[in-house]
Amino acid sequence: MEKRHPRERFTKQLIKMCRALDKAAQHDFEIDDYDKIYKGHMEALQLWVVGSYARGALTCADLDVVVNFTSKGAAPRPRVIQRKFFGSLPLLRVYEGTPETNRSGVPFPDAVLIWTNEDCDWQSRIDSIKLDPSAGRAPRDTDVIPLRVEQMYLRLGDLEKAVDLHKNGVLEWEFIPIDEAMLQPIPVKGKGTPEHQLHLHTKDLGKKTKELVPAVWRLTQEHESEPTWDSAEHEKATLICGSTLIHIGRPALPLRIFDETSYQRLILIPHLTARGPNGAWLIRRGPNHPHWPMVENRTAYYVTYKGTPAHCAHECGFSEVLVLELFKSPEDAKDSIFDAIPETLKFFEVRQATGIDLYNLMLGADVVDYEGDFLALTRAGRYLIEDEYEGCEVDFTLNSFMEIFDTTYHTPTL
Missing domain, CATH: 3.40.1350 (Trna Endonuclease; Chain: A, domain 1)
Structure with missing residues (x-):
């Protein structure tokens, strides 16, 4: 059960965000990529509040906003954009785009326009949202996705595609919680064993990623009768065990692999966080897959x-x-x-x-x-x-x- 906070907390955050945009609605960026500097410029045009806050809920789990930007040149990562425009605000989720099409992958029909670069009347728009004690989190088609959007690296349309394939039985999945027992060290075994292979492929990974390696090993013990380990050439946190593709950290959602014949299953394991959910999303072909x-x-x-x-x-x-x-x-x-x-x-x-x-x-x-x-x-x-x-x-x-x-x-x- 996710923790909810008083509405007033997020009203204060929303006011801070509007004041920040009044002060500076556009910023320049410099992106350092392999010793090359790329420059970019972004300007905020509108900001909408969405989710339970927009529906007037008295308590909210977080503050969801959609911001429409114009940009020139290179674009930084979403977290960099968020910090540049709004600073470090806890429990804030910023989706670039419009209520109809945005980075979250889902439309927000309940969006309320709060800030626009055409006027400074954002306070009256905040005050105009009517409180509704019965309002809560609205059910969405994407609720079948067991991970939060922020835990994954998604392209536009990834979530809708996954939901559609799941609804039609082309794909099926399960969520496997990761507990302390799954994070216990892997038993030490000699050279040439699958465990030694796994060690060689993961020894240079970051601390938060290596923390999950024992859980990865235990998951594959259940699904691969003859495990052999490999890793993607240019993606350190991508592992391959037999016919299982594993993404760790902030995983992508490469559903195209189920159109090909290299893998039987896909496992996505985000880094452990206080908010969670902490676990493995295991995806496989469903009963209506066209290969059957x-x-x-x-x-x-x-x-x-x-x-x-x-x-x-x-x-x-x-x-x-x-x-x-x-x-x-x-x-x-x-x-x-x-x-x-x-x-x-x-x-x-x-x-x-x-x-x-x-x-x-x-x-x-x-x-x-x-x-x-x-x-x-x-x-x-x-x-x-x-x-x-x-x-x-x-x-x-x-x-x-x-x-x-x-x-x-x-x-x-x-």
Whole structure:
């Protein structure tokens, strides 16, 4: 339950903001980016108050305002803009734009215009808002999003797209709270283990990000049977564990990954804060995802070693590329274990995967080999195919590739 404060507290803040704009409604900025200085200029035109304060609530959790700016040149980050125009005011959320289209990603039909550069009559507009003891936070479509807007790095339209995909069953998600137990240190293990891999990829991260690494590790233990760790080349706080993409800190919302075939799930974990919510937003494909009809009734066989899918590892540049072999029959799958050491044969097992299970199995690999036909699921897989399997078509959509799969079922004769 979020803490609410007396309305008078936010009225004082709103008055301070209007006085600040009366004094200086435009500012110059200098942005230092990799030893280059970029200059910009911004001017405030209007300010609206929105949310529960605009509806006359007697208590509010925070003060939400929308400010319409004009800008020239480089634009600084939202927090820099907020501090420059209004100083450091607690529990203030400033959304750049208009009530109809703004950085929050949602429209505000209850917006009340307070300040404009055309007059100084903001006090009467504040006083004109009628108090309503029954007013509170209005329900919004975006309430299904488990994180606050300020906890993420969003582009315009990201939230509406996520809500729409969730409403239509294309995506589904859950929120997993992070408690003290999840933040306990990771057990120390030797070189070559997944835990050591994770340490190498996170040892140079910032303090607040490293604080979350144990929780990341524990989450992936539940979802990845054969965890292998990697990190994005130019994004230090972006980790990859098997078919799971993880953003830590102030995460983006790259929903496009669910149109491709590199990842099975996306986990967003903002830095821990006093306000919260503190936890992991786990997103995956929902029951109505358009990929599911492609794999419906499709079946194949594969080999496991000690219960996990057996991949063939190939060196491709500085990366290890995993190839998953699939077969039309259990006999073909069994024949592929011809070069196994006799002492290890007992650890191999042939299994069948159908439909969604087959799809999720494939997402754990970079390349899928089905009876001599190849599919690149990742960019690393594409490079391997181009280098070693000439003439193979690269397909990131699964559509044509799944058409060659068998739709009949075989009874294993092993």
